[in-house]
Amino acid sequence: MRRFPWARAPDVRIRGVAIEDTFAEAFGMRAARVIITARDPRWAAEAAREMTGFATSVIACKVEAGIERELSGSETPDGRPGVSVLLFTMDADSLAKRLIERIGQTVLTCVTTACFDGLPNADDRMPVGRSLRVFGDGFQGSKVIGGERYWRIPVMEGEFLVQETFGRVKGVGGGNFLILGESDDAALDAAEGAVDAMRGMPGVVLPFPGGIVRSGSKVGAKRYAGMIATTNDAFAPTVRAVTASSLPDGVNAALEIVLDGVDAPSIAAAMRAGIDAACRPGVHSISAGNYGGKLGPYHFHLRQIMDGSAAA
Amino acid sequence: MSDAVTLTLRTTVSRRLEAESITPDAFGTLGETAIARLPLWDGPHTVPLGDVFDVRGGPSSRVRVAGDLAMVDALGAGMTTGELHVEGSVGRYVGTRMAGGQLRVTGDAAYGAGLEMSGGLLDIAGNAGDRLGAGRLAAARGMTGGEIIARGNAGAEIGATMRRGTVIVLGNAGPRAGTGMIAGNVIVFGSAGNDPGRFNKRGTIIVFGGVSVPPNYQYDCTYRPPHVAVTLVYLTSRRNLSLDGAAAAARFRRYSGDMAESGRGEILARSDEQ
Structure with missing residues (x-):
């Protein structure tokens, strides 16, 4: 089939949950x-x-x-x-x-x-x-x-x-994916399932409480010059109307899973298991946090990870 | 280039021969003919190695020696690399000043095996004689590294004046084990003879069977030394020793000594208290 560069990327879904065409950006x-x-x-x-x-x-x-x-x-x-x-x-x-x-x-x-x-x-x-x-x-x-x-x-x-x-080895920090849920309960159930699937996988840890982050952050601040990181308002549902929101319609809660690993393949393998477990009813889509690819050298493309074709 | 060099004794050796030339280091670069020309010492005289042994193969740093070698001394002396496998018993000073590689003896080893060894592995399947892993008499320092395993019993003064390394005896050890130890480990899975650890500075003597602790040691406590557990896991996993499963959980009575020295050495005697 002929591919046109202006054509939209095909919709990728796992059990009805959309996998966004984006990537997680991670650091050494x-x-x-x-x-x-x-x-x-x-x-x-x-x-x-x-x-x-x-x-x-x-x-x-x-x-x-x-x-x-x-x-x-x-x-x-x-x-x-x-x-x-x-x-x-x-x-x-x-x-x-x-x-x-x-x-x-x-x-x-x-x-x-x-x-x-x-x-x-x-x-x-x-x-x-x-x-x-x-x-x-x-x-x-x-x-x-x-x-x-x-x-x-x-x-x-x-x-x-x-x-x-x-x-001491060179590792990778900040691997992540976002679970966008239709409700807070649905997002948490999916996140818990993802954590259960990733726990014990070799070379990876989930450093946040219970492996889940509710307070995803962006670099710097819009109003406070001294802040290194502030709330990721693009994914905060309560300010959807007053900020440049990244939340699709129908999403009422977003939770983030952050992974650190001893190498990129370990993180990719864990992300694959976690995302797969998170794709369940009540989850709208899976996304990931990045900075446009300008800051971190490791890019975990969600769709490539889920079809097993790439790691960072 | 061959896979291994094989030396087979041609006749019974009735006079002591010194065979310091039989090392994987030397054989790794020499062909069959050159190996056969290497000297063995018969008192003040030399004898070509080929007159005593049938030589097959070379160059190779894997060496196999077969025959009754009880009158052949100093096999593998000073070896630094490779493998030397001796099928049968050996004479005195096997592996003396050895610095690396692996030397395995399927029979017994006489006096001074591993004397002043500094590295590598000396594994004796049978019994070992006196001064296993020790220093020369009156030398200030004995073994400074490596591991010696005697799977049978061992004679007197094992590990004497050792500075570093480990001597392991799976059977019983004779008297005065660890005399003058500076540091390092002597581990006896059977019983140890009288008067162990005299003049011990910082060395560790671990005895799983019976031991009579000299009066110049003082009792500290009964506990599970964590380094003993690590040692046992190492020996079972890396040295293929099959040890009593209860040994890992055993408690030991710890005695500090020699109090005539700094008192920083120790005898760990397995306790029946659980």
């Missing part, structure tokens, strides 16, 4: 994977939840973090149950600082835990355990096991074990 970040183990899954999860708290956006939290997945004893360096956590920052130096702060305050303090690097093949290493060891006030010791150095820091419960260095 620095990523680390931390493996937290404990006597039982409860305490590994406690430490992981603390570690990933207040880590939704680098705008104010300095780091974005989330739980990647739970690990069985056969997947961890000490044979105990664990949790894999991914952390992301905008630059390399601050990632090391955030790891030292967060491991020191949320894992070192949590009973029965130990902390390991989850990126052993990364050449770029951060001296995390080497910095934390001084909490031992000279009573700490180290052990080299299989070529890796671990620090043993004496604590009131016994010993906290932390790997000397953690790997």
Whole structure:
């Protein structure tokens, strides 16, 4: 069939939900994977939840973090149950600082835990355990096991074990898609379904509460010069009449899913699973946030992702 | 170029021979004829390797040696790379000053296996003699890296004066294990003989069977050392050791010592308390 450049792109729908012909624009970040183990899954999860708290956006939290997945004893360096956590920052130096702060305050303090690097093949290493060891006030010791150095820091419960260095890789932050619902309930049901489908997928975390963002933002502000980010009024239904709205007729709520990943293919795979799960009755369409392609080097085109033909 | 070099003993060796020339490093660049010309030491005299061994293959850094080598010393001495597989028992000083590669012995190893080793893996399927992974007598420093596994029992003074690395004995160890240790690990899955860890500075001696802790060590607590769990996972997953499943969850009595030194060394003795 002959294609004309002025012809409109064909309508793409999944179970009746329109997939807009747009793309999510994402940025390069620095990523680390931390493996937290404990006597039982409860305490590994406690430490992981603390570690990933207040880590939704680098705008104010300095780091974005989330739980990647739970690990069985056969997947961890000490044979105990664990949790894999991914952390992301905008630059390399601050990632090391955030790891030292967060491991020191949320894992070192949590009973029965130990902390390991989850990126052993990364050449770029951060001296995390080497910095934390001084909490031992000279009573700490180290052990080299299989070529890796671990620090043993004496604590009131016994010993906290932390790997000397953690790997750092170039990751991708800000992958996203928007669920435009006919009602607030429909949008939330779809978003919850999307999150359930994406949770546990390798190499990806959803840093916002429950994996869902209701306060999507735009860069800068229309009225307040000092604001780095303000509400994404183009997708806020209550101001549809007084702003240049991007909401189609019949849409009464929009929710955003934000993804950070260790690489673009991981994000594309998770977006594919999430969007597919979100396409359900009550959802008008799926869109995505971008800045016209001028800011972020990673472009996740929704239609290409859904037909499996491209990743960023 | 061949897949491996195979040395087969031609006759029984009745006098001690020193075979420092048998290393994957040397064989990796030499052909069959050149390998056969390499010297073995019979006291002050040299003997061509080809007079003692039938040589097949080369160059290759994968070496297989077969025969009763109990009178052949220093196999793999100073090797830095490749694989040396010895089928049978070996004499003294196997893998001494070894810095890399893998050296496997299917039989027993006599005195001084892995002496002053600094890297690589020495895996002995049978028993090991005295001073496994130790230093030369009166040397200030013994083993400085790498791993030694003795799957049978081991003799006296294993890991003596070691600075770094790990010596693992799946059976029992003789007396004075870890004497003069500076740092590193000695792990004994059976029992350890008398007087372990004398003059130990910062080394770790882990004993899963019985151990009589010397009086110059002081009891700290009974707990689950997290680094022991990591070590066990490493040994089972990377070194194919099949270990007692309960070992990973075991508690250990921790003793600090030698108090005549800095007291920063430790003996971890598996406890029956759960």
